[in-house]
Structure formats: C-alpha cells, structure tokens
Amino acid sequence: xxxxxxxxxxxxxxxxxxxxxxxxxxxxxxxxxxxxxxxxxxxxxxxxxxxxxxxxxxxxxxxxxxxxxxxxxxxxxxxxxxxxxxxxxxxxxxxxxxxxxxxxxxxxxxxxxxxxxxxxxxxxxxxxxxxxxxxxxxxxxxxxxxxxxxxxxxxxxxxxxxxxxxxxxxxxxxxxxxxxxxxxxxxxxxxxxxxxxxxxxxxxxxxxxxxxxxxxxxxxxxxxxxxxxxxxxxxxxxxxxxxxxxxxxxxxxxxxxxxxxxxxxxxxxxxxxxxxxxxxxxxxxxxxxxxxxxxxxxxxxxxxxxxxxxxxxxxxxxxxxxxxxxxxxxxxxxxxxxxxxxxxxxxxxxxxxxxxxxxxxxxxxxxxxxxxxxxxxxxxxxxxxxxxxxxxxxxxxxxxxxxxxxxxxxxxxxxxxxxxxxxxxxxxxxxxxx
Ligand SMILES: *Cc1c(COP(=O)(O)O)cnc(C)c1O
Numbered sequence: 001x002x003x004x005x006x007x008x009x010x011x012x013x014x015x016x017x018x019x020x021x022x023x024x025x026x027x028x029x030x031x032x033x034x035x036x037x038x039x040x041x042x043x044x045x046x047x048x049x050x051x052x053x054x055x056x057x058x059x060x061x062x063x064x065x066x067x068x069x070x071x072x073x074x075x076x077x078x079x080x081x082x083x084x085x086x087x088x089x090x091x092x093x094x095x096x097x098x099x100x101x102x103x104x105x106x107x108x109x110x111x112x113x114x115x116x117x118x119x120x121x122x123x124x125x126x127x128x129x130x131x132x133x134x135x136x137x138x139x140x141x142x143x144x145x146x147x148x149x150x151x152x153x154x155x156x157x158x159x160x161x162x163x164x165x166x167x168x169x170x171x172x173x174x175x176x177x178x179x180x181x182x183x184x185x186x187x188x189x190x191x192x193x194x195x196x197x198x199x200x201x202x203x204x205x206x207x208x209x210x211x212x213x214x215x216x217x218x219x220x221x222x223x224x225x226x227x228x229x230x231x232x233x234x235x236x237x238x239x240x241x242x243x244x245x246x247x248x249x250x251x252x253x254x255x256x257x258x259x260x261x262x263x264x265x266x267x268x269x270x271x272x273x274x275x276x277x278x279x280x281x282x283x284x285x286x287x288x289x290x291x292x293x294x295x296x297x298x299x300x301x302x303x304x305x306x307x308x309x310x311x312x313x314x315x316x317x318x319x320x321x322x323x324x325x326x327x328x329x330x331x332x333x334x335x336x337x338x339x340x341x342x343x344x345x346x347x348x349x350x351x352x353x354x355x356x357x358x359x360x361x362x363x364x365x366x367x368x369x370x371x372x373x374x375x376x377x378x379x380x381x382x383x384x385x386x387x388x389x390x391x392x393x394x395x396x397x398x399x400x401x402x403x404x405x406x407x408x409x410x411x412x413x414x415x416x417x418x419x420x421x422x423x424x425x426x427x428x429x430x431x432x433x434x
Pocket of ligand 1: 104105106136137138249250251252253254255256303304358359384385
C-alpha cells in the first residue's frame with residue numbers, strides 16, 4: 001500500500017515513511033492510495049473473529065513491510081485490554097473504548113503506533129522526537145504508549161488551564177522520555193506549533209521529528225479495527241447481520257475517519273452520526289457545504305473542543321469533495337453542555353450507567369438522529385472515555401461520584417513536571433534543542 005498527500009504535491013510513500021514523517025513534505029495529511037477490502041471469508045464470518053484477528057488482518061492490508069507474525073504480536077501487546085459492546089436501551093449500544101491505561105479510546109491507536117514504531121526503530125541508533133498536541137486525552141495516551149520506549153522522546157503540548165487536573169497529572173507525572181510543554185494558548189495554538197515545527201526545514205535537519213497526533217496514520221489505521229470488532233460482537237450477540245449506524249463523538253474527526261475507512265473496507269455499516277459539542281464546524285459544513293475554521297470554544301467535553309479539525313481534509317479526500325454524497329452518509333449533530341449534562345442524568349436514572357461527557361454527546365446525538373426519523377436499526381455509540389476522568393461533571397450531572405480507578409489515583413499523587421511557554425515556535429525550538 002502507498003500513501004499520498006491530500007495536497008497532491010508529495011511523492012507516494014510506504015507506511016513506514018508516512019508513519020515517521022507524520023505530515024507529508026507538502027504540508028498535507030497522508031491518506032492511503034485506496035481503501036483495501038477485507039477478504040470475503042473474513043467479512044462473512046465476522047462473529048468468529050477476535051479483536052486481534054481483525055486488527056492483524058487490517059494491519060496486513062495497510063502495512064507491507066512487517067511480517068504477519070510481528071503484526072500479530074503487535075496487536076496482542078498493544079491491545080491487552082477488552083473493548084466490549086454493551087446494550088444501553090432498545091436502539092442504542094455502547095462500544096466501550098476506554099479500558100486502556102489512560103481510560104480513553106486514544107490508547108488504542110497510540111499503543112499500536114508505539115509498538116509499530118519501536119519495531120521499525122529496533123535497529124536504529126538515532127533518537128526520534130515525537131511531537132503531540134493535545135486537547136485532553138491524546139497527550140496522556142501517547143505519553144503512556146511511548147513511556148520508556150528506547151530511542152524515543154515525546155513532547156506533549158497542551159493548552160495551559162484548559163484541561164482537567166486529572167488529565168494534566170496523567171501526562172506531566174511520567175518523567176523519563178516524556179516531556180510536558182504547557183502552552184499559554186488554545187489547543188489550536190498547540191496544534192499549529194506542532195505543524196510549524198514539523199515543516200521547519202532547519203529544525204528537521206537537526207532533529208528526527210514526527211508527530212503522534214491523530215493526523216498520524218499509525219494511530220488512525222488501527223482504529224478501524226474496533227469498528228469491525230463492534231460489528232463482529234453485535235452479530236455474535238444478536239445473531240443477525242443488519243447494518244448498523246455508528247455515532248462518533250468528534251473533535252479532530254480521526255475516530256470518524258476510521259469509521260468511514262472501516263465501511264470502505266467492507267464492514268457492514270449503514271451510516272454515521274458525527275456528534276460534536278458546540279464546536280460545530282463539521283455539522284455546519286454538512287448542513288451548508290461551507291467550511292469555516294474558527295477558534296475553539298471550551299466545553300465540558302473538552303477533548304472535542306476543536307475549531308479546525310485536522311482530519312476534515314481526509315474525509316474530503318475520501319468523498320472526493322462530493323458534499324451531497326457525504327451528507328447522505330453522515331449526519332452531523334451538535335450538542336450543548338446543558339444537553340450533555342441532561343443526558344448523563346437521564347441515562348443514569350434510567351439504567352444506572354454513568355456516561356462520561358464525550359460519550360453523552362454521542363448518546364444525545366443518537367437520540368436526535370432517532371427522533372429525526374432515522375430509519376430502523378441499531379445505533380452504536382463510540383464510548384470514548386471512562387467517566388472517572390471527569391469527576392466534576394459527573395458529580396454535577398448525577399449527584400454522586402464514580403469510583404476512581406487505580407491508575408488515576410496513582411497519577412494524582414505524583415508531582416507535576418512541565419515547562420510553560422508562550423505560543424511561539426522559538427520557545428518550542430529551544431526546548432526541542434536541549
Ligand atoms: C479525542 C477524543 C474525542 C475526539 O476524537 P477525534 O478523533 O479527535 O474526533 C472524543 N472523546 C474523547 C474522550 C477523546 O479523548
């Protein structure tokens with residue numbers, strides 16, 4: 001498989017090069033030349049497949065230069081936790097993606113990427129610096145995924161004061177090869193700094209740099225596996241093969257892009273609901289055909305506070321800029337904080353299930369889609385984070401606390417270590433050159 005830049009000004013590359021480069025030399029995101037189809041015998045026998053079977057089969061289609069045995073080991077080691085599908089009510093199911101070490105779905109892509117990179121780097125002497133901008137959960141997932149991986153330094157850029165203390169503790173307390181950079185600005189500023197440093201020729205000459213944001217294919221591709229796995233579990237549990245609608249709580253649109261790719265690979269998916277908070281640029285685009293990037297607004301579902309989603313370019317490329325086709329397959333729904341809180345309360349009262357605010361945006365969006373006359377069939381909401389990561393919001397909505405898992409308690413007690421900088425490339429360069 002070859003990978004092309006969405007801007008079309010860079011030469012095609014293999015997976016390894018796309019992974020290490022992060023961004024193509026022309027500044028565009030890499031996309032696969034085409035979306036490969038899963039083999040018929042796999043698609044027809046989904047209920048017999050495990051998460052690791054599906055992960056390996058999918059990885060094989062996208063990665064030519066790693067032997068199958070190694071890919072098998074990589075998915076087993078990266079995904080050493082479960083991703084269960086649970087029924088919430090008569091139309092809505094939850095795919096719990098938050099059982100990894102940092103309790104959010106980003107562990108799944110970040111850990112896969114870390115294991116693949118360490119496979120590629122095992123005979124190298126160079127040090128690779130990985131840059132990552134985070135609006136909350138990416139930073140900790142990447143930091144934990146790469147912690148103590150030889151030959152790798154991670155720089156996590158996060159917006160000062162705009163993430164929860166728990167989230168901050170999770171990425172500033174590891175130390176070692178993990179460097180936390182607290183940026184005086186927004187998430188979009190952090191993202192811009194990462195893009196700037198990656199396209200800075202002078203810096204790249206001296207440093208072996210890449211990114212592990214959701215713009216990196218190494219995180220995006222493995223995320224397709226859990227959509228296949230959700231369908232496999234559904235078919236096994238229900239004994240039917242009807243196509244399902246996936247509801248994806250969205251910020252940078254990486255998770256949604258992975259769902260779209262999974263469908264392209266032949267996984268039976270009917271439609272998508274892109275659920276956002278009031279940072280509603282993508283739902284707006286679906287409605288109007290006009291894309292306007294804007295400054296992000298802070299909400300309770302802060303990992304989705306994105307004004308200018310990076311994977312939008314990939315979705316446009318997938319649909320070849322065909323807006324009518326895109327909106328016939330994807331419904332955009334934007335949910336306010338008030339509705340998020342109300343949904344958390346409602347779900348808890350009806351089922352005793354505690355939703356985190358991001359997943360609540362998805363569940364509330366699913367209810368909208370159902371109300372808007374959505375055809376029959378089941379809605380599977382990507383449950384993107386564990387509620388314990390958002391104790392204040394949980395307390396406010398349901399009037400009680402959820403138990404804090406052990407890994408969070410430990411992070412809370414360690415001292416924070418980070419370097420605070422203004423949103424300027426010069427200051428960042430100083431840190432990288434240390
Ligand atoms: C990152 C994140 C999202 C948004 O995912 P994208 O791939 O950026 O659209 C949603 N929920 C949680 C909990 C996240 O951490």
